[in-house]
Amino acid sequence: MGSEVGSPPERTGGERRLSTREAADRLGVKPETIYAYVSRGQLTSRRAPGGRGSTFDAAEVDALARRGARREPPAGSGDLALRTGITLIDADRCYFRGVDTTELADHYGYEEVAEWLWTGVLRPGTHFTAPEEALAAARRAVDALPAHSGPMDRLRVAVVAAASADPLRFDLSEDAVLGTARALIPVLVDALPRLESGTDRTSSPIVRRLWSRLTAQHPDEASLRVLAAALVLLIDHDLAASTLAARVAASARAHPYTVVSAGFGALDGPLHGAASSLTHRMLQEVLERGSAAAVVADHLRAGRRVPGLGHRVYQGEDPRARALFRLLEDVPQAGPALRAAREVAATTARHATLHANVDLALGVLTVSSGMIPEAGETVFAVARTAGWIAHALEEYDERPMRLRPSGHYTGLRPPQPLP
Template sequence: MEWIDAATAAERLGVKPATLYAYVSRGVLQRRHGDDGRRSLFSAEEIERLARRGRPRSQPPELVIESAVTSLGVDRPYYRGIDALELATTSGFETVAEWLWTGDPGVLHGARRSQSAAPRGLGSGMERAGSGGADTGSEAVRPDAGVVAWRCEPGALRAAVTAQRGLPDDLLPLDRLQVITTVLGASDSLRYQLDPASVAGTGRRLIAGLVDALPELSEPQGDSIAERLWSRLCPHPAPPALLDAVKAALVLLADHELAASTLAARVAASAKADPYAVVLTGLGVLGGPLHGGASYGAERLLAEIVEPGQAARAIAERVRRGERIPGFGHSIYKNGDGRGGLLLDLVKEAAPGHERIAAGTAVLEEMRRRRLPERNVDFALAILAAVSGMVSGAGEAIFAVARVAGWLAHAMEEYERGTLLRLRASYTGPPVRGA
């Protein structure tokens, strides 16, 4: 059988590549991935049959958005063409965020600094720190090497901290992040500047503020976002290997194409909502149990399993109630989520023999015994939080802080497009009278 690439298939059908992938999602076409895991290949015979038959019209067209930010492979995302799993072990979160925002190769390779995302001034007269990058060549490098610390100005931080007074002490971090975002947005006189450099500057300020305005539980061990976030989620100092796992998690979760929260964020950006409103929109969707909130559900599942022998009962009870097992299954990665695999491996290497890893392994074995879906990155996040002794909801917080980078990268594309995303409904209600 002859296989052709996406560009050739789209040209033969007379459609855009985005339409070609819409045919795949609707089951009109089948595809397979090339040996490199990146290229999509199509049966030349199937394309020819479809070309003779004409474009399918049996279903309403799906919304397809062209984007240069992230491509999804067989089991992992690629950020502007680069394997996210590779980036997770060679580059820090700040560097990867800059790569998502600018697409400047110098951000990753250290040959030059990106000028398109230069810092912008604050209303207080302070400057927003930019970010450099770490060399990701053949030699292993420290993931956060050469990165200038991102900061939010003290006055805005104080306001964000004050706004949380009176909130319950056991409030989940994700709920606090929404309050913090609102306050930081209200204090930014440059929030409506939507050019790429300004949005990148907002991103640095916002991510730094989201982390630094959370209650401090331990002393930060460095200036990176990962180190500062650890001190807000865990009352104990970070063992270096577990901190590396947190750094990797931030990179792995920085973007994931048009996930539900990202689609919502893009719709907001298409209406010219400012970056803080875009992030608030994303945070509101991310907390759902079918999205970023799945890690919180997986945390609760692990908390029920005091020792590995209890895993079978915990899974059985959820299956009996017809509940989804949190942290398992993925709408894209049917045979396993590579992000979860890498993160689990890092946690196991960091804390071999830990009782929470044993409990997680028992859950994995029980799910496989029942031939239920494979684990995803949310389950790995839950194990990372449990092994590290983090507060409840820590996985959601890591997910949210990381995904701000992706939301703003997609927002930049919508600001540049300049047209409103307007979906249409397929009406199924009573007949319209008087039409």
């Protein structure tokens, strides 16, 4: 195949012929994939003049492309790109399977959207219930942690405990993985200690059970709508760091519990999941000091990023933030925190063109609802679990161990003396 890749295109009787490389580029696949199409009868090849490789009818190649030949990301772009049919981010909008995420959040609950994302079937009224044995194991493990442990510590322990209670966790068939997903998410939520007085039924929607783990305040319907929307909007966001970690684990055929654990590991940092905790504390400080300018100045003077502003994939405002801010307008007690957030954005805009991201909106919700500082991170983690499972289901259908990049060695060249 070596000499044909760069062969010039051939014309026979007005018919344009493509080299293997040209056909591969047009279909967005590797050159060796072209021969797989030939062997399956999807393309026909002809020997090039002089026997220098094969050529292909351009019209036939274009017809195959229109029929949806499986495209692969172009090599040499410098960034890892993977095929996925879950999330598209385009023109400052975010879509799950082609549907605008803000519309999904306006019409459906978290469990309904998660189920639809996994199966392609919308089941209105879907609620997830934790199996008793898995929940008991998770609660015992969480209760054994030191008192100062945070929600993310508890979630990480809960997923490991739930895995230990599931002897069938290594079954990676689609039905088994879906069963695990429907059980794991409520286990994670119900294993967290309640902060609100009273009880909630295990058949209640996830959003109500999660609320009681984040604040002692009784929820009003407007605030619950914001939390419910946040859970939907945060389910997935293309190949974020935690999602890539989850897919790498799935590529190695790790079971779903370990896939989620991998996601938790990558989430646990100030530049990803923990960003909302920083925003919560910043907004609290703005409200206490009565000045966004003073707080922003302190961040800039210390050389720190102003939390809740800017996002690498959006040129303008994060659409998730825009959707949550719209809903927060209907929450009376959110007024002061909402004004503080807008003052932070306006003050920072004098120095840099940065727009609000979803962490700023989450901060408004958590501060105005009296939630713990880590509440936003907890919402993020619970929501994104559904997305990691969706990506695992995709990855289980791919070639195992494909996510194994080669290192670019920059160390000393051998041979070196024995240390």
